[in-house]
Amino acid sequence: DTEVTQTPKHLVMGMTNKKSLKCEQHMGHRAMYWYKQKAKKPPELMFVYSYEKLSINESVPSRFSPECPNSSLLNLHLHALQPEDSALYLCASSPTSGVLYEQYFGPGTRLTVT
Amino acid sequence: GESVGLHLPTLSVQEGDNSIINCAYSNSASDYFIWYKQESGKGPQFIIDIRSNMDKRQGQRVTVLLNKTVKHLSLQIAATQPGDSAVYFCAENMVDSWGKLQFGAGTQVVVTP
Numbered sequence: 443d444t445e446v447t448q449t450p451k452h453l454v455m456g457m458t459n460k461k462s463l464k465c466e467q468h469m470g471h472r473a474m475y476w477y478k479q480k481a482k483k484p485p486e487l488m489f490v491y492s493y494e495k496l497s498i499n500e501s502v503p504s505r506f507s508p509e510c511p512n513s514s515l516l517n518l519h520l521h522a523l524q525p526e527d528s529a530l531y532l533c534a535s536s537p538t539s540g541v542l543y544e545q546y547f548g549p550g551t552r553l554t555v556t
Numbered sequence: 557g558e559s560v561g562l563h564l565p566t567l568s569v570q571e572g573d574n575s576i577i578n579c580a581y582s583n584s585a586s587d588y589f590i591w592y593k594q595e596s597g598k599g600p601q602f603i604i605d606i607r608s609n610m611d612k613r614q615g616q617r618v619t620v621l622l623n624k625t626v627k628h629l630s631l632q633i634a635a636t637q638p639g640d641s642a643v644y645f646c647a648e649n650m651v652d653s654w655g656k657l658q659f660g661a662g663t664q665v666v667v668t669p
Contacts, residue, residue: 446599483661484661490656496656498592498656538655545602545657546602547600548599550599
């Protein structure tokens with residue numbers, strides 16, 4: 443199984459809502475990532491988890507809260523988002539977080555904040 | 557909000573021709589490079605990678621060339637097919653970056669019949 447799955451595929455939420463994005467992989471990878479991608483732009487790294495511990499936070503606002511319950515799952519909790527947070531949120535995984543490893547991406551969650 | 561009129565560089569290629577997509581990377585300390593393909597509505601898909609101790613690597617219908625002197629990376633696609641239409645991103649991974657990939661701006665490839 444070389445697949446990263448993400449749910450939901452689409453999400454529409456108001457600025458006062460709380461929602462969560464979910465990501466799962468069963469490749470035995472020990473590094474997992476959250477990226478944000480705006481239209482016609484490259485993915486931008488948000489968070490890196492290595493062995494279930496947060497190793498990189500790219501100065502992301504606290505309204506985004508990541509969580510790694512176990513080595514296969516990665517969540518992104520959303521609260522009090524702004525319309526400019528509307529984007530495609532991508533999850534990725536790799537064997538470890540060191541160099542020389544490709545990252546496998548999921549299909550993304552298309553988030554719209556109203 | 558997003559900029560009005562924002563667009564990606566576009567490469568139009570006739571079906572059957574070879575495509576060359578170029579990328580200038582930013583950090584001379586980068587030691588691993590990846591090309592990703594992203595189709596509309598999908599996540600980036602791995603195409604090919606190359607380490608900094610190599611200058612060329614070939615896959616199925618694709619070749620990546622690395623010129624460290626000028627910090628330039630290229631992806632060559634042989635006999636381009638309609639299914640190759642997508643946005644192509646190069647990405648660099650720097651030593652001790654803990655897996656932090658830096659993506660290039662991307663190139664939209666449009667294959668015409």
